[in-house]
Amino acid sequence: MSEKSIRERIIETSLRLFEQYGYHRVTVDQIVKESGTSKGGFYHNFKSKDELLYVIHDQFISYVLEKAEEAYKKWTTPTERLHAIIKSFVMMIKFYKSQVTVFYQESTFLAPEYFSAIEVKRDRYKQMIFKVIEDGIQSGEFREELPVPIVSMAIFGMVNWTYKWYQKTGVYTIEQIADIYADIMLRAVLTPETMKKPEYAGFFLKPQGITFKPF
Numbered sequence: 001m002s003e004k005s006i007r008e009r010i011i012e013t014s015l016r017l018f019e020q021y022g023y024h025r026v027t028v029d030q031i032v033k034e035s036g037t038s039k040g041g042f043y044h045n046f047k048s049k050d051e052l053l054y055v056i057h058d059q060f061i062s063y064v065l066e067k068a069e070e071a072y073k074k075w076t077t078p079t080e081r082l083h084a085i086i087k088s089f090v091m092m093i094k095f096y097k098s099q100v101t102v103f104y105q106e107s108t109f110l111a112p113e114y115f116s117a118i119e120v121k122r123d124r125y126k127q128m129i130f131k132v133i134e135d136g137i138q139s140g141e142f143r144e145e146l147p148v149p150i151v152s153m154a155i156f157g158m159v160n161w162t163y164k165w166y167q168k169t170g171v172y173t174i175e176q177i178a179d180i181y182a183d184i185m186l187r188a189v190l191t192p193e194t195m196k197k198p199e200y201a202g203f204f205l206k207p208q209g210i211t212f213k214p215f
Contacts (some may be wrong), residue, residue, distance in 0.1 A: 078136030
């Protein structure tokens with residue numbers, strides 16, 4: 001296993017410290033000490049602590065946007081696209097839970113120029129979700145009575161809040177949670193006719209005995 005780079009060590013350490021103490025209570029000196037690096041190494045990789053916070057935010061936003069764009073290109077129907085996008089959105093928590101936590105705790109502290117850059121990607125992602133929902137309604141696959149913005153915001157809210165309670169040691173794996181979320185949303189938006197299409201049968205959970213598993 002290759003040794004982590006100075007940049008990776010700084011990001012990993014700052015994530016832990018920001019989660020624990022908050023952005024403003026953590027200093028560059030503390031990050032350098034805890035990561036076993038140097039101030040020279042820090043400023044070689046980041047212009048400032050502000051830029052470090054931006055990079056942390058950008059990591060997971062770039063991931064979900066890239067995966068959504070991949071899904072849109074790979075699949076042809078709105079149902080397939082929405083299924084793939086929701087699952088990749090949930091899987092983001094597996095790889096970037098700390099980044100998401102820091103984002104929601106500390107995003108108000110982003111410098112204006114960095115916040116604007118993040119907003120551009122967030123808007124691109126939002127517009128892609130809007131388009132998939134609109135395409136689904138226009139094609140007749142999705143229920144036309146559901147407002148596009150409300151459906152989209154429901155997806156964002158449901159998935160984004162997962163960081164608050166998901167634990168790797170919990171009963172449900174993130175893959176299972178991704179399947180459950182996709183099932184919930186598709187059952188909510190698809191028309192009865194679309195639900196019956198055999199090509200989509202694999203998108204839904206199979207009936208099981210009623211059990212309760214605290215997450």
